[in-house]
Amino acid sequence: MFAFAPPRARRRPGLTPMIDVVFLLLVFFMLASQFGREGAVSLSGGGAGAEYSGPPRLITIYPDQITLNGVESDLAILPEALAPLTQAPDDPIILRARAGTDLQRLTQIVEALTAAGFDRLVLVE
Incomplete structure (x- = not known):
């Protein structure tokens, strides 16, 4: 008769390679999630409880034009048009983006106003 070798004990799969892959994926996603912070636009406003004083400062943003208190304006002259309406750079300026x-475009206007020194922009619907 044939003499077969005794059956081997079954080996359990090792978990070390799987733990290494999970750790590498964790490190990758932790590092990749930090890249989006540089492009953030800050809209720091006083919120609902802040005091509003002075003349109205409402900028309505349309797809093809900008209006300041209902009067059509250009982005290049918008900071100069806002200057007589504000008493200090931290006066709130209300931005309203219309449909479309x-x-x-909204980011471009926010960056232009921030570069001009207006640091309290409030975005409303």
């Missing part, structure tokens, strides 16, 4: 306005 894309986020890039």
